[in-house]
Amino acid sequence: MPLISVTRLRVRSAWFLPEFFIYAMRSSRQAQRSPGFLMGRLVNDARRTFWTITVWDDEKSMREYRGTAAHGKAMPKLAKWCDEASVVHWAEQNARIPDITEAHARMQEQGRASRVDHPSPEHLSRRIALPIARGGPMLRPLHKAESASSA
Numbered sequence: 001m002p003l004i005s006v007t008r009l010r011v012r013s014a015w016f017l018p019e020f021f022i023y024a025m026r027s028s029r030q031a032q033r034s035p036g037f038l039m040g041r042l043v044n045d046a047r048r049t050f051w052t053i054t055v056w057d058d059e060k061s062m063r064e065y066r067g068t069a070a071h072g073k074a075m076p077k078l079a080k081w082c083d084e085a086s087v088v089h090w091a092e093q094n095a096r097i098p099d100i101t102e103a104h105a106r107m108q109e110q111g112r113a114s115r116v117d118h119p120s121p122e123h124l125s126r127r128i129a130l131p132i133a134r135g136g137p138m139l140r141p142l143h144k145a146e147s148a149s150s151a
Contacts, residue, residue, distance in 0.1 A: 002038060002095040003056045006138020008128065009097070011048040012083035012118055020081055024050070026070035032142045034133045038095045040139035044133070046132045053103050054139070055095050062089070078114065083122040085114035086131070097138075100131045 024042075031037050031054060036096035040054035058063040065071060077084055088103075093094050098106070108128050118122060 001091045001093065003062055003089055004098060004106075005052075005054045005056065005062050005089050006098075006107055008085070008107055008111075009050050009054045009078060009122075010084035010120070011050070011081055014048070014129050016046065016081040019039050019077070020050075023070060023074035023077070026072055027094050028139055029035070029142075030068075031065055032072045032076055032139055034061065034065040037065065037139075037141050039097055040098050041143070042139065043100055043131065043133050043136040045055045046129075049129070049131075049133065051100065051103060051133075051136075052067055053097055053100075055092075055097060059089070078127040079117045082114075082129075083118050085116050086111045086128065087114060088112070100134055104128065104131050135147070 011017055028040075028042065032039060036057035038055040038057060039145065040052065043051035043053070045051060053063070058066075066075070086107055088107045090106060090110065111128070113123060113126060123126075
């Protein structure tokens with residue numbers, strides 16, 4: 001059964017954006033090359049807030065991606081970079097990318113806050129602002145031939 005994974009990160013200062021973007025792009029490419037990755041979307045929201053919505057074959061595939069390579073290196077940095085961070089996962093019958101409104105609702109109802117070193121008042125009270133952005137770049141799996149030629 002496909003697994004939907006949604007993350008929401010608010011970068012606390014523009015000073016952290018260049019390094020954040022480098023890791024975000026590397027992590028996106030890593031996801032596209034990862035076994036079990038089906039599809040995804042990146043959403044650039046207001047106030048340095050970023051959402052990722054990814055769809056995986058199963059939880060095992062998502063966890064293997066999460067702890068390795070670029071994404072594994074970025075995760076420890078998020079506590080310093082972000083003042084808001086949360087995640088939610090759920091299983092679906094069919095592989096589909098939920099829209100940002102559904103992602104927000106799931107995050108509000110079932111999500112869990114991640115540890116950040118400098119939490120905002122919203123993070124502490126678990127208030128997640130309604131997203132303003134409605135879409136963003138789609139992520140598709142890269143076939144082995146494509147990933148080998150672009151490496």
